[in-house]
Amino acid sequence: MSEINEILQKSHFSHADIVHMLGLQGKEKTCLFERAAQVKARGIGNRVYFRGLIEFSNICRKNCLYCGIRLDNRNVRRYMLSDDEIISAARFAAENRYGSLVIQSGEVESKSFTGRIENLLRNIHKATGGELRITLSCGEQEHETYKRWYESGAHRYLLRIESSNPELYARLHPRDNDHKFLRRIGCLNSLQETGYQVGTGVMIGLPFQTMDDLAGDLLFMEQFNIDMVGMGPYLEHNGTPLYELRHLLMPREERFQITLKMIAVLRIMMNDINIAATTALQAIDKMGREKAIKVGANVIMPNITPGNHRDDYLLYQDKPCTDENASDCKTCLEARIALADNEIAYGEWGDSGHFRKRNR
Ligand code: SF4
Numbered sequence: 001m002s003e004i005n006e007i008l009q010k011s012h013f014s015h016a017d018i019v020h021m022l023g024l025q026g027k028e029k030t031c032l033f034e035r036a037a038q039v040k041a042r043g044i045g046n047r048v049y050f051r052g053l054i055e056f057s058n059i060c061r062k063n064c065l066y067c068g069i070r071l072d073n074r075n076v077r078r079y080m081l082s083d084d085e086i087i088s089a090a091r092f093a094a095e096n097r098y099g100s101l102v103i104q105s106g107e108v109e110s111k112s113f114t115g116r117i118e119n120l121l122r123n124i125h126k127a128t129g130g131e132l133r134i135t136l137s138c139g140e141q142e143h144e145t146y147k148r149w150y151e152s153g154a155h156r157y158l159l160r161i162e163s164s165n166p167e168l169y170a171r172l173h174p175r176d177n178d179h180k181f182l183r184r185i186g187c188l189n190s191l192q193e194t195g196y197q198v199g200t201g202v203m204i205g206l207p208f209q210t211m212d213d214l215a216g217d218l219l220f221m222e223q224f225n226i227d228m229v230g231m232g233p234y235l236e237h238n239g240t241p242l243y244e245l246r247h248l249l250m251p252r253e254e255r256f257q258i259t260l261k262m263i264a265v266l267r268i269m270m271n272d273i274n275i276a277a278t279t280a281l282q283a284i285d286k287m288g289r290e291k292a293i294k295v296g297a298n299v300i301m302p303n304i305t306p307g308n309h310r311d312d313y314l315l316y317q318d319k320p321c322t323d324e325n326a327s328d329c330k331t332c333l334e335a336r337i338a339l340a341d342n343e344i345a346y347g348e349w350g351d352s353g354h355f356r357k358r359n360r
Contacts, residue, residue, distance in 0.1 A: 003020065003028075004020075004021070004024065004028045004031050004032060005031070007020065007021065008031070008032070008035050008268070013265070013268075013269060015212070015215050015216070015219060018214075018215035018218055018219070018265055019211045019212060019215045021261060021264075021265050022211050022214055022215065022258060022261050022262065022265070023211065024261065029257075029261065032261065032264050032265070033260070033264050033294070033295045035264075035268060036263070036264035036265070036267045036268055036295045036296040037294060037295060037296070039267055039268050039271050039296070040267055040271075040296045040298065042271075043271035043272060043353075044271070044272065044298055044353065046341060046342045046343065047298065047342060047343055047344070047345045048277075048293060048297075048298055048299065048300055048337050048340075048342045048343070048344055048345065049099060049100065049274065049298060049299050049300075049344075049345050049348065049349075049350030050098040050099060050100065050299075050300060050301075050302055050333075050344060050345075050346070051098070051099075051100040051101065051102045051135060051276075051299060051300070051301045051302075052089065052090075052092070052093035052096075052098045052100070052101050052102070052301070052302055052304040053101075053102045053104065053301040053302065053303045053304060053305065054081070054086055054089050054090070054101060054102065054103050054104065054304055054305055055081075055104055055105070055303070055305040055309065055313040056080070056081050056086060056103050056104060056105040056138075057078075057079060057080035057081065057105040057106060057108070058076060058078055058079060058105075058106055058312050058313050059078050059079075059080060059105070059106050059108060060105075060106025060107050060108070060139075061106070061107055061108060061109065061178070062106070062107050062139070062178060062179065063173075063174050063178075063179070064162075064172065064173055064179070065171075065172050065173060065174065065240060065241045065242045066162075066172055066203070066206070066234065066236075066237070066240055066242040067237070067240060068237035068239055068240060069106055069313065070239075070240060073239040073240070075239055076239075076312065077312050078312075079309050079312050080105075081305070081306065081309065083119075083120060083123065085306050086103070086120060086124070087120075087123060087124060087127050089304045089305065089306065090124045090127060090128055090132065091127060091128060092304055093128075093132060093304055094127075094128035094129070094131045094132055096330060097346040097347040098132070098302070098346075099131075099132065099133065099345070099346070099347055099348045099349050099350055100132055100133040100134070100135065100156075100349060100350060101124070101132045101133070101134050101135065102134075102135040102136075102137060102158070102301055103117075103120070103134065103135070103136055103137070103138070103154075104136075104137040104138070104158075105137070105138050105139075106139070107138065107139030107140060108138070108139075109140075109141060109142070109145075113138075114141075114145045114148060114149075117136070117138065117149055117152075118148055118149060118152045119152075121134060121149060121152040121153040121154055122152050122153060124153070125153045133155060133156065133349040133350075133351065134153060134154045134155065134156070135154070135155075135156035135157065135158060135197075135199070136149055136154045136156070136157050136158070137157070137158040137159070139159065140159070140183055140184060140187045141187065143190045143193075143194070146187075146190055146191055146194045146196070147194050150194050150195060150196060154196070155195075155196060155197060156196055156197040156198075156199065156227075156228065157191045157196040157197075157198055157199065158199040158200070158201070158228065158230060159184070159187055159188055159191065159198070159199070159200060160200055160201040160202065160203075160230065160231075161184055161185075161188070161200045161201070161202060161217075161220065162201075162202055162203055163202055163203070163206065163209065163213060163217065164202070164213075164216050164217045164220035165213045165216055165217075166181045168206070168208060168209060168213055169181045169184075171207075171208055172206065172242070188200060188224065192225075197227040197228060197351065197352050197355040198226060198227055198228070199226065199227060199228030199229060199230060199274075200221065200224070200226050200228075200229060201229050201230040201231040201232075201276075201278075202214075202217045202231045203231070203232065203233070203234040204231060204232065204233050204234060204255055204258050204259045204262055205233050205234045205249060205250055205252075205254065205255030205258060205259075206234045207242065207245040207246075207248040207249060208248070209234075214258070214262060217231075217262075218262065218265060218266050218269060221266065221270070222269050222270060225354070225358055226270075226273065226354075227273055227274065227352035227354050227355040227358075228273060228274040228275075228276070228299070228352055229266060229273060229274070229275050229276065230275075230276035230278050230299075231259065231262060231263070231278065232259060232278035232279070232280030232281055233252065233255035233256050233258075233259045233280050233281065233283075233284055234249075234255060235252075235280055235283055235284075236249070252284045253284065253285075255284070256281065256284040256285055256288065259281060259292075260291060260292060260295050263275055263277075263292055263295055263296045263297055264295040264296050266296070267295070267296025267297075268296075270354060272352070272353035272354040272357060273352055273353075273354045274298060274299045274350065274352045274354075275296055275297045275298060275299065276297060276299040276300070276301060277289040277290075277292035277293050277297035277299065277300055278292075278301075279301070279303075287336075287339075289336060290336050290337070290339050290340040291340075293337065293340040293342050294340050294341075298342075298350075299350070300333055300337070302329045302330055302333050303329055304329070
């Protein structure tokens with residue numbers, strides 16, 4: 001126990017400290033989880049913010065090797081929600097005092113897409129009286145596009161780096177100009193310059209990924225001064241090229257446990273950021289999101305996409321809750337969050353404290 005106690009007393013973790021913590025088992029792992037819970041309770045309180053998730057469209061121009069909705073997967077029924085469907089989902093979020101919305105889509109770069117998102121942002125604010133903070137997650141875009149969306153009322157942006165190791169990133173993507181690690185980094189910089197609260201995240205338990213890579217991911221988030229994080233276990237999809245490497249994967253339970261340790265370590269490293277308990281955790285363990293909340297996560301994204309499209313936005317297989325409607329989802333989450341001894345911060349935007357600090 002003494003080594004973990006010694007590490008936990010430090011004000012800054014080294015790469016080796018993080019690798020050590022990601023390998024903890026038994027009592028030492030419990031010790032890490034308890035410290036993360038304390039840091040969360042003292043720093044941001046045992047509260048969970050809701051972000052109503054609208055999966056706006058599964059049309060994507062890219063071919064990431066791990067993703068179920070990649071361009072070359074011909075078995076996907078492509079869709080794009082209508083403005084009415086989106087506005088009505090946003091109204092549901094406002095009426096139920098969710099505080100925030102996340103609008104997520106595959107990556108499309110075009111004038112008409114940029115303009116449509118711009119109009120939608122303005123119309124959502126109009127329809128909900130400006131009550132909701134809006135997060136976009138629409139991939140890599142030009143600086144000008146990020147600026148236009150920011151000026152139209154999106155103040156947070158999620159762009160997952162997936163792996164901060166450029167070599168591993170290259171093994172997860174086609175080697176062409178559309179899938180460049182440096183562009184992803186450039187986009188994250190551009191989002192920060194524009195003024196967004198910036199979120200990123202990684203997949204955990206990928207083929208070829210090492211504990212060194214994962215420790216590097218957490219240090220990347222710290223050095224980048226990230227405001228929000230969503231990371232989850234890698235879950236394979238049989239319509240993707242990476243599926244062929246599934247024999248290299250560690251068991252799902254192990255991916256799940258490492259994800260919890262990643263969340264706990266990150267909470268201790270960055271006590272004022274927002275960390276999501278991702279749905280992928282629940283695909284492995286029915287209590288996955290509750291467990292993540294207990295070790296440091298403070299954001300949950302209830303799916304408010306119209307139910308008939310949930311099955312079409314499958315980034316990975318075994319995605320839970322695709323047959324629920326928005327109200328079922330809310331009721332289920334309320335019970336789950338109470339089980340984790342946390343309360344839902346209804347009606348609050350839940351901005352990242354880290355963002356406020358770095359902009360003082
Ligand atoms: S991960 Fe994102 S950018 Fe890549 S194929 Fe899937 S939706 Fe498109």
